[in-house]
Amino acid sequence: MNFLFARAPSIRIAPTATARRSISHSVSVSKALPFYLNTLRSAEQNDGKVLRMLMFGKPGAGKGTLSARLVKKYDILSLSTGDLLRQHIAERTEVGRQAEEIVAQGSLLPDDVMLKVVASKLESLNNRHWILDGFPRTLGQGKLLDAHLQNQNAPLSLVVNLDVADNVILSRISDRWVHLPSGRVYNMSYNRPKVDGFDDETGEPLTRRPDDNPEIFSRRLKQFYDSTSPLLAYYASPVNKLARLITLQGETSDEIWPQLDAVVRRSFPGVRERISSISQRRYSLSDPFAMEREKRAIKRGAASDGPDPSKFLN
Numbered sequence: 001m002n003f004l005f006a007r008a009p010s011i012r013i014a015p016t017a018t019a020r021r022s023i024s025h026s027v028s029v030s031k032a033l034p035f036y037l038n039t040l041r042s043a044e045q046n047d048g049k050v051l052r053m054l055m056f057g058k059p060g061a062g063k064g065t066l067s068a069r070l071v072k073k074y075d076i077l078s079l080s081t082g083d084l085l086r087q088h089i090a091e092r093t094e095v096g097r098q099a100e101e102i103v104a105q106g107s108l109l110p111d112d113v114m115l116k117v118v119a120s121k122l123e124s125l126n127n128r129h130w131i132l133d134g135f136p137r138t139l140g141q142g143k144l145l146d147a148h149l150q151n152q153n154a155p156l157s158l159v160v161n162l163d164v165a166d167n168v169i170l171s172r173i174s175d176r177w178v179h180l181p182s183g184r185v186y187n188m189s190y191n192r193p194k195v196d197g198f199d200d201e202t203g204e205p206l207t208r209r210p211d212d213n214p215e216i217f218s219r220r221l222k223q224f225y226d227s228t229s230p231l232l233a234y235y236a237s238p239v240n241k242l243a244r245l246i247t248l249q250g251e252t253s254d255e256i257w258p259q260l261d262a263v264v265r266r267s268f269p270g271v272r273e274r275i276s277s278i279s280q281r282r283y284s285l286s287d288p289f290a291m292e293r294e295k296r297a298i299k300r301g302a303a304s305d306g307p308d309p310s311k312f313l314n
Contacts, residue, residue: 049157051076051129051268052149052243054136056228057162059220060169060176060212062253065185066162066260067131069253074264075272077125081134085109085117095120115144123152129271139230146240156243158267159235162256163249170217172252177206190252 053076057063071078088096089103095116102109109117118135136142149155175188179199186193186206194200211220235245246263250256264271 049268049270050127050154051131051158051264051271052154052156053129053131053158053160054156054243055131055133055160055162056232058164058166058169058224059217060173061162061164062256063133063162064183065253066257067133068183069257070131070260070264073261073273075129075274077128077130079118079121079130079132081114081118081132084121085114088117088120093120111138111141111144114141115148118145119148122149122154129268136231138227139234142231142234150242158263159232159243159245160260160263161232161245161247163247164251164256166221168251170214173209173212173217176209176212178209179204179206190254 055063055067067078070076085096085099089100090096095113099109099113099117102113114135118132122130122132136145146156172187172189177186177188177193177197178184179186179202181204182199182201184199184201185191188196193206195203197206198204199206211217232245234240235243244267248256248259248263250259
C-alpha cells in the first residue's frame with residue numbers, strides 16, 4: 001500500500017453527498033473519497049520544521065494505534081482534547097468552570113470554548129512536536145484552530161487521513177478487544193494479546209467497546225462522513241497554504257505504519273527518536289530476520305512516499 005504526492009491544482013474532492021452513503025455502499029464510498037495530497041511545500045522545505053499534526057480516519061481506522069506508535073518511537077507529544085477538558089474542569093480554571101456548567105446542562109460545548117481548552121495547552125508548547133486528538137471535528141472548528149495557530153505563528157504542518165475501506169473496519173471491530181485504562185487495542189485476527197482476554201502489560205482483563213457493533217458503526221460512519229469530509233476538503237484546498245494533507249491507505253495499522261513513519265522521517269528530520277526506541281531497534285537488527293523485516297518496511301515506506309465531559313465535544 002502506498003501514497004502519492006500531487007500538486008494542489010490537481011486535487012479533486014468528491015461531493016459531500018457521496019460521502020453520506022450507507023454502510024451497504026462502503027466500498028464505493030471509500031473509492032469516492034480519494035483525498036489526494038496537498039504538497040504546496042516540498043519535503044526539503046520542511047527541514048527543521050516543527051511537527052504539528054492532525055490525524056483523521058473513520059471509527060476503527062487505527063488512529064489511536066498509529067498515534068501511540070509515533071509517540072513511542074519519537075519525541076512527540078500526544079494531546080487528547082478530552083483529557084485537556086477534564087484537566088481544566090478538575091483544576092477549576094476559568095474555561096473549566098464554564099465548560100462544567102455547560103456539561104451539567106447536557107449541552108454540547110461551543111466551538112469557542114473548545115478552542116480555549118486546546119489553545120491553552122498548545123500555546124505552552126513552543127517548538128515541541130505534537131499530535132492533537134479529538135479536535136477539530138467540524139469545518140468551523142478547523143477554521144478556528146487554523147486562525148489561532150497562524151496568529152501564534154505556529155501553524156499546522158501535517159494533516160494525515162487514514163483511508164481504510166468500510167467493510168475492512170466493520171470486520172476489524174467485530175474482533176476488537178481493548179484495555180480501557182490504557183487505551184491499548186487488540187485484534188484477534190492480526191494483533192492478538194499474548195494471553196487471550198488479558199492485557200499484555202498489566203495482565204488486566206480486556207473488554208469490548210459497547211459501540212463495536214454494525215448498527216452503531218453505521219451511524220458513526222455517517223457522522224464521520226458528514227463532519228470530516230468537509231474538513232478534509234478544506235485541508236486539501238488551496239486555502240490551506242501551510243499544512244500538507246496526505247492520505248495513507250491500508251487494511252491494518254501494520255500496513256499503514258511504515259508509510260506514516262516514512263513521512264515523519266523524510267519530511268520532519270528534526271523529530272528525534274526516543275533513546276529507548278533506538279536501543280530496541282539496534283537490538284532487533286542484530287537478528288538477520290528482523291533486519292530483513294525492517295528493510296522491507298523502510299522500502300515500502302520510501303516507495304509510498306458528572307458525566308464524562310468528553311462526550312459533550314462536538
